[in-house]
Amino acid sequence: MTTPPMVSIRDFRLVRQTRGGTLLVLDDVSFDVADREFVAIVGPSGCGKTTLLKSIDGLIPRTSGEIAVNGTVVDRPGPDRGFVFQMDSLFPWRTVLANIRLGLEARSGDRATKNRTARDLAALVGLQGFEDHYPHQLSGGMRQRVNVARALAVDPQVLLMDEPFSSLDAQTREVLQEELLRIWSERSKTVIFVTHQIDEAAYLADRVIVLSARPGRVRASIPIELPRPRTLELKRTPEFIAIVDRIWQEIELNDSGRAARDADETQEARVNHA
Amino acid sequence: MTDARTDVASPRLAGGRGEPSPPVRARKPWWHRIGLTTSRRRALISLLIGVAIWEFVARVLVDGSLFFVPLTDVVRAGYDLTLTGELQHHAWVSFQEFFYGLLLAVLVGVPLGMAVGISTRVRDYVQPWISGFYSTPLIALAPLFILWLGIGIVSKVAVVFAMALFPITINTTAGIKNTDQDLIDVARAFGYSRTDIFRKVLLPSALSFIVTGFRLAVGRGIVAVVVAEFFGSRGGLGYLILVSSQSFAMDRLLLAVLLLAFTGVIGIGLVGRLERRLAPWREDMTV
Numbered sequence: 001m002t003t004p005p006m007v008s009i010r011d012f013r014l015v016r017q018t019r020g021g022t023l024l025v026l027d028d029v030s031f032d033v034a035d036r037e038f039v040a041i042v043g044p045s046g047c048g049k050t051t052l053l054k055s056i057d058g059l060i061p062r063t064s065g066e067i068a069v070n071g072t073v074v075d076r077p078g079p080d081r082g083f084v085f086q087m088d089s090l091f092p093w094r095t096v097l098a099n100i101r102l103g104l105e106a107r108s109g110d111r112a113t114k115n116r117t118a119r120d121l122a123a124l125v126g127l128q129g130f131e132d133h134y135p136h137q138l139s140g141g142m143r144q145r146v147n148v149a150r151a152l153a154v155d156p157q158v159l160l161m162d163e164p165f166s167s168l169d170a171q172t173r174e175v176l177q178e179e180l181l182r183i184w185s186e187r188s189k190t191v192i193f194v195t196h197q198i199d200e201a202a203y204l205a206d207r208v209i210v211l212s213a214r215p216g217r218v219r220a221s222i223p224i225e226l227p228r229p230r231t232l233e234l235k236r237t238p239e240f241i242a243i244v245d246r247i248w249q250e251i252e253l254n255d256s257g258r259a260a261r262d263a264d265e266t267q268e269a270r271v272n273h274a
Numbered sequence: 275m276t277d278a279r280t281d282v283a284s285p286r287l288a289g290g291r292g293e294p295s296p297p298v299r300a301r302k303p304w305w306h307r308i309g310l311t312t313s314r315r316r317a318l319i320s321l322l323i324g325v326a327i328w329e330f331v332a333r334v335l336v337d338g339s340l341f342f343v344p345l346t347d348v349v350r351a352g353y354d355l356t357l358t359g360e361l362q363h364h365a366w367v368s369f370q371e372f373f374y375g376l377l378l379a380v381l382v383g384v385p386l387g388m389a390v391g392i393s394t395r396v397r398d399y400v401q402p403w404i405s406g407f408y409s410t411p412l413i414a415l416a417p418l419f420i421l422w423l424g425i426g427i428v429s430k431v432a433v434v435f436a437m438a439l440f441p442i443t444i445n446t447t448a449g450i451k452n453t454d455q456d457l458i459d460v461a462r463a464f465g466y467s468r469t470d471i472f473r474k475v476l477l478p479s480a481l482s483f484i485v486t487g488f489r490l491a492v493g494r495g496i497v498a499v500v501v502a503e504f505f506g507s508r509g510g511l512g513y514l515i516l517v518s519s520q521s522f523a524m525d526r527l528l529l530a531v532l533l534l535a536f537t538g539v540i541g542i543g544l545v546g547r548l549e550r551r552l553a554p555w556r557e558d559m560t561v
């Protein structure tokens with residue numbers, strides 16, 4: 001490979017201070033994400049996925065190791081990255097439009113252009129007609145869409161998404177997945193996408209990274225060699241199901257691997273799964 | 275509510291739908307059109323019942339105007355005192371004391387509360403004083419203020435200020451502290467400067483707490499005016515209460531009390547209006 005990676009994570013380790021002392025959240029995490037690559041991260045709850053994503057955004061001070069985006073070491077948020085928060089952290093005192101405009105307001109440019117951009121994005125995520133609503137007047141799914149639109153509005157090179165579709169019903173989720181793939185390929189973005197849904201990871205990503213339980217370490221990096229453009233029918237093909245199964249195996253191996261230190265159950269777990 | 279799923283329908287479906295259709299408007303009775311909403315009508319009925327009970331108790335149950343008088347007597351006293359100009363004078367004196375004291379408390383209390391909320395250093399230095407003063411019955415210091423500043427308006431303004439300052443400061447601090455960390459992170463992720471985070475996140479988020487501080491301050495301010503005037507004054511509604519009680523003029527005493535209550539209601543109503551103006555995104559809650 002000659003092109004440098006868009007995101008490069010080296011020996012990353014993160015310790016958090018808590019009331020009860022220090023907590024090792026991430027340990028020895030290293031991986032690269034290529035330009036225009038779509039990487040999904042899966043792992044058990046509390047393993048440090050959000051922490052990792054926030055670290056890439058520069059929101060959390062690092063402990064040791066290094067994260068570089070576009071060749072520059074990350075030490076604070078920057079306009080090259082956009083973050084979709086896990087909780088749809090919308091500003092309750094701002095309307096849908098003003099929430100989408102939030103990131104644009106920190107930049108130069110005239111207000112009319114910013115409003116137009118925000119309006120276009122509201123339409124893109126299917127919220128036209130709701131621009132003047134306040135968050136409390138929206139359903140959970142609509143709030144999530146504002147959340148996504150807000151990150152897209154600043155047109156970042158790297159999109160960091162923390163379970164953005166988690167509170168959506170299956171139907172809306174699929175529509176937004178398709179939209180996301182379209183935006184990703186049309187606007188040539190790099191995406192790092194955290195999810196709990198294995199099939200979502202496999203459907204969207206070029207590669208799925210499996211993190212272990214806390215402290216989070218990279219357990220596996222599984223390339224998804226399914227053809228693009230991907231359609232929803234893909235989800236019912238045997239190839240797709242085989243890949244989902246493969247990811248499941250990695251996750252369970254990783255769980256039973258821990259248990260095996262106490263009792264030698266590794267074989268049994270594999271057999272049970274099969 | 276309708277099925278929640280209609281809200282999260284796919285964008286394709288939502289696309290053509292646009293604005294949700296306005297609610298069907300029911301015909302409203304005539305008294306709505308003159309501003310008498312359902313809740314105002316209920317308030318009015320409740321007040322009228324109160325007035326009737328007052329009139330009944332004063333005319334039938336209590337005899338002797340030494341201790342209690344009917345509302346109609348109070349109204350007449352109000353009419354007489356207005357004709358002589360005394361009532362306007364007392365009301366104006368009290369209003370000034372109240373207004374300037376409260377204004378000063380807002381001007382000092384809001385920035386102070388913000389500083390305490392934002393800076394750990396300021397908090398460490400200032401917090402012990404705030405806690406100390408807030409738990410002191412400052413009204414008990416009113417005689418001291420009068421000794422120091424005389425029986426004119428200045429001493430009353432000082433007492434009102436002292437009483438109103440702490441609820442405003444404490445609530446402002448609480449508002450800043452209550453800001454959702456996620457919202458601050460969103461602003462940081464977008465590269466907002468510290469000033470912008472303050473202006474666009476902390477301030478709007480703290481607003482409802484600050485307004486609650488104002489509301490408490492209005493109540494305490496009225497108490498402060500009256501009590502301070504008791505301890506030494508030449509005018510004001512508190513002064514009117516004091517001299518009326520000494521001469522057993524129940525009608526005038528009750529008149530002053532009613533006016534004070536009225537001021538409180540108006541003041542709190544104005545704060546509520548301010549709140550709706552500043553925070554239109556808030557809605558009445560349903561329990």
Ligand SMILES: Nc1ncnc2c1ncn2[C@@H]1O[C@H](COP(=O)(O)OP(=O)(O)OP(=O)(O)O)[C@@H](O)[C@H]1O
Pocket residue numbers: 016017018023025044045046047048049050051052086214
């Ligand atoms: N602000 C914080 N201070 C201290 N510890 C924290 C903080 N935020 C998270 N943690 C801890 O770090 C660990 C990882 O949290 P993180 O939110 O990254 O998990 P996650 O993988 O995103 O989980 P989930 O899938 O449930 O969202 C958890 O054990 C959590 O308790």
Ligand SMILES: [Mg+2]
Pocket residue numbers: 049050051086162
């Ligand atoms: Mg998380």
